[in-house]
Amino acid sequence: MKAAVLYETDTHLKIEEFDLPSPSANQVRVRLVASGVCHSDWHVVKGDWPQVRLPVILGHEGAGVVEEIGTDVTQVQVGDHVILSWKRNCGYCEMCQKGYPNLCALPADGSGKPSIKTSGREIDQMSGLGTFGTETLVPQDAVVPIDKDMPFAQAALIGCGVMTGVGAAINTAQVTPGSSVAVFGCGGVGLNCIQGAALSGGEPIIAVDVLDNKLELGRQFGATHTVNASKADPVEQIKEITDGRGVHYAFEAIGLIGETFRQAILCTRSRGMTVFVGHAPENTAVEFDARMLMPEKMVIGSMYGTARPHVDFPRLVSLYKGGQLKLDELVTRTYPLEGVNEAFEALARGEVARSVLDLT
Ligand SMILES: [Zn+2]
Ligand SMILES: [Zn+2]
Known part of the structure; x- marks a missing residue:
């Protein structure tokens, strides 16, 4: 697989090749089809979020197809179309039990350890996802299956910007x-x-x-x-x-x-x-x-628009399909993975509502 890696703040991302390991028991391997380029990724590039360890595969607003599942995975099957959720959701902690899985106590990748290791190097994934790549490995609770007739670019946007903004209005407030x-x-x-x-x-x-x-x-x-x-x-x-x-x-x-x-x-x-x-x-x-x-x-x-991803992502897909949620209008530009640095420049200049990376 290929992915865009940030090695140092205020530098261009580098496109690199990796071999992904097989999924562990609770993990899912997703072939990514589209990823939005979000302001949060830009915050990391600019050094505004020093808590994100480098090097890191950026991107946390993605959609794709399940390619392989670990032995304990029951929530999705190979071939499912999914939106990735950047907040873990254990189902058992206080906030999960109170109906606020967006505030789940689990850290982003569930273990606090980077899950992609390659040629002796450890590379973190932004928010445990790292969607600026052709594939990724994520825990099963980070994928939400959606209808197969939903276009991927529009679906990807639901994974962060749309959920965060629409959710702030309809869920938080x-x-x-x-x-x-x-x-x-x-x-x-x-x-x-x-x-x-x-x-x-x-x-x-x-x-x-x-x-x-x-x-x-x-x-x-x-x-x-x-x-x-x-x-x-x-x-x-x-x-x-x-x-x-x-x-x-x-x-x-x-x-x-x-x-x-x-x-x-x-x-x-x-x-x-x-x-x-x-x-x-x-x-x-x-x-x-x-x-x-x-x-x-x-x-x-408001954190992630008070998202309950397994309830809200399909709800937002329905609203889009019913003509009530504007997503097409958000996709201002599409870039290949190699165009990620250009996409950041357009974002910094305020030229776009959203740029989407086409990862096919
Ligand atoms: Zn985001
Ligand atoms: Zn939890």
């Missing part, structure tokens, strides 16, 4: 019909917060970004209003659109600087909820006057 929503950031995740809010009947839905092309995308995904934060104060604009009261729900889907987190809290009304969806770099500080929370404002993080 549980936006109700007629409630007002502001979404900061119209990247891959933000657009999905917008379409999740639209699916839930949010109104108005206000998209905030600094790039007009991104705001236009926001409209395509269901935003009723747009605010260009480089031209006007977004908090004031949001208050104006909501008769001075602020929104019921604000989503921060940028995750780069503390200021947008602060603005998200500021633009909510009494009893309003701010959802932190963006994964900020380590030690990102958010400063605000604590009294601001007195009118019973709520601030909550």
Whole structure:
């Protein structure tokens, strides 16, 4: 198999050949067909996430076909089409039992050890998956079978960006019909917060970004209003659109600087909820006057859109097939595996909703 490996931060990924070992008892070998290029991969390249050990095969938003299964695997069969889930799901820990497998206590690869060893080297897989490759080895709870008529590129996006954004709106916040929503950031995740809010009947839905092309995308995904934060104060604009009261729900889907987190809290009304969806770099500080929370404002993080992958992935596939979930529109560009560095450059320039690697 071939895969794209990051050896050092701020360098290009290198395409290398590996021999994958046979799956262990609980593992599944997946032939990857498509992988999205997510901002989280970019965070690792930029060195924002020092907790990720290098070298690492990046990529955690993938779909493919089960090629081989370990002796204890019962949940999937060879030939199944699957979406990969980047969060382990043991089924037994406190959070799994409470219905929050997105917060499962297991580390990403289940053992804390790299699972790909080749010519004496150990290579980690991003989030235990490493989807920037033609094949991967993952634990059986990390694969969710889906209908075989679902296209792979669109399926792959469900594995991270779509689940994270749509899930933040429909699972974490549980936006109700007629409630007002502001979404900061119209990247891959933000657009999905917008379409999740639209699916839930949010109104108005206000998209905030600094790039007009991104705001236009926001409209395509269901935003009723747009605010260009480089031209006007977004908090004031949001208050104006909501008769001075602020929104019921604000989503921060940028995750780069503390200021947008602060603005998200500021633009909510009494009893309003701010959802932190963006994964900020380590030690990102958010400063605000604590009294601001007195009118019973709520601030909550969202991890993987409160995903229950085995319930939510098939649900999102159904919504897509029923014409209610926009996925085709998210796939701005397709690159071969060898084009991964170019895909990162397009992402860094804010040119794409999502790039997808075609791994066939
Ligand atoms: Zn991601
Ligand atoms: Zn668990």
